[in-house]
Amino acid sequence: MLAKRIIPCLDVRDGRVVKGKQFQDLKDQGSPSALASYYDGQGADELVFLDVAATKESRSAMLETVRQTASQVFIPLTVGGGIRTVKEAETLFKNGADKVSVNSAAVEQPDLVVELSREFGSQSIVVAIDSLSGKVYSRSGSKKTSLRTVGWAKKAQELGAGELLLTSIGADGMQTGFDVGLLNEVCGSVSIPVIASGGAGKMEDFLEALKVADAALAASTFHTKKILIPELKGFLKEKGMVVRS
Amino acid sequence: MKPRIKVISAGYGNLFSVSKALEKAGAVLVKEDGDGEDALVLPGVGAFDTGAKAIQGLVLGGKPFLGICLGMQLLFEGSEEGSLKGIGLLDGKVRRMKAEKLPHLGWNTVSFEDSLLGEGLQDEWFYFVHSYACPKSECVKGWTEYGQKFPAVVEKGNVFGVQFHPEKSGSAGIKLLENFVEAVRQWK
Known part of the structure; x- marks a missing residue:
């Protein structure tokens, strides 16, 4: 049986991890590849690197980060943040990324999703959707668009997305649970896997989200070690969920 | 001496990760235009016909050969997904x-069932990404369940194939590649 996936997300700026300062046992706390190795050892099923600066300098540092990580960590690696062209995606793939995640660029030029999936296969294209009150927001959640979340999710699948990374802006960072209502709505209208994001605070939150979604993503909950992945997986397994152990 | 392995590309596989994982498993890589390799590895993601075109004229010789994902499917005669012929070393059609x-x-x-690649890996977890599956036959040495029971591993003489991605399957994947590298070493 297919396992539900647990995915830590690393926010990276200029080749350094922005959050995750609690990792005192790592030699280099700010190194994304060191943190990636740590999570691999903990049993993370996949990793997401998000370039939160997405400037020219930060992008080229990200390439090096991806290369370094993919040389030593052998689990799927998704890279997102400011990817706007097929060429940028190709460079990431050549350096060891398995999937790219597009957000604002997909909203502003939907054809990009078509081109990316035609070029690299839909299995390697993730469309990230930031949602608040049923509407899609772009530019890191700062710009309200006219798109409805469910409609855009369906459209993204049609365009060639292989997966959706669905973040509830309202729940993000609150640690009060994933937005299960939103997950139900979106998962009910698409047939591609949906990764739940935003709001993870306790182990039960993952259980509720994963009853609906295929995977759950979190950042600070893991970075602060509020939840440890081996314990989380043990908990989920006990509750009858299929997880990789 | 470490076995020398050449990675051939067919479509858009993660060549970088496959190469790094093989190195970690104890192989030395030979450049795609180089020679003197002891074994070939064919990774690949994407459409069957794209892969079939990419490997036209490929001579396998009798060297150990490992097909990964689309690379495994290309070992068969053909696929519902495309109209071109596969390598045809194994009988049947991918559906x-x-x-x-x-x-x-x-x-x-x-x-795993009596699998060389799967030694020490019974019921381990591997990472899959595919919509088509290879036909059942006597050379199937590993099975997976998803909606149906389908072949995850094939082995026939010097020919090996895995539907999953060992280069993305953590320590279990590296161990499987070590088993392949060991098979290559013994082949020499």
Whole structure:
């Protein structure tokens, strides 16, 4: 049986991890590849690197980060943040990324999703959707668009997305649970896997989200070690969920 | 001496990760235009015909050969997904899977049966991304369940194939590649 996936997300700026300062046992706390190795050892099923600066300098540092990580960590690696062209995606793939995640660029030029999936296969294209009150927001959640979340999710699948990374802006960072209502709505209208994001605070939150979604993503909950992945997986397994152990 | 392995590209596989994982498993890589290799590895993701075109004229010789994902499917005569012929070393046709959600994407377990590649890896988890599955036959040495029971591993003489991605399957994947590298070493 297919396992539900647990995915830590690393926010990276200029080749350094922005959050995750609690990792005192790592030699280099700010190194994304060191943190990636740590999570691999903990049993993370996949990793997401998000370039939160997405400037020219930060992008080229990200390439090096991806290369370094993919040389030593052998689990799927998704890279997102400011990817706007097929060429940028190709460079990431050549350096060891398995999937790219597009957000604002997909909203502003939907054809990009078509081109990316035609070029690299839909299995390697993730469309990230930031949602608040049923509407899609772009530019890191700062710009309200006219798109409805469910409609855009369906459209993204049609365009060639292989997966959706669905973040509830309202729940993000609150640690009060994933937005299960939103997950139900979106998962009910698409047939591609949906990764739940935003709001993870306790182990039960993952259980509720994963009853609906295929995977759950979190950042600070893991970075602060509020939840440890081996314990989380043990908990989920006990509750009858299929997880990789 | 470490076995020398050449990675051939067919479509858009993660060549970088496959190469790094093989090195970690104890192989030395030979450049795609180089020679003197002891074994060939064919990774690949994407459409069957794209892969079939990319490997036209490929001579396998009698060297150990490992096909990964699309690389495994290309070992067969053909696929429902395309109109071009596969390498045809194994009999039968690759067919679209019958499952609620496709692609079959994520971690799943493999039950190995008398498999060289799967030694010490019974019921371990591997990472899959595919919508088509290879036909059942006597050379199937590992099975996975997703909507149906389908071949995850084939082995026939010097020919090996895995439907999952060992280069993305953590320590279990590296161990499987070590088993392949060891098979290559013994082949020499």
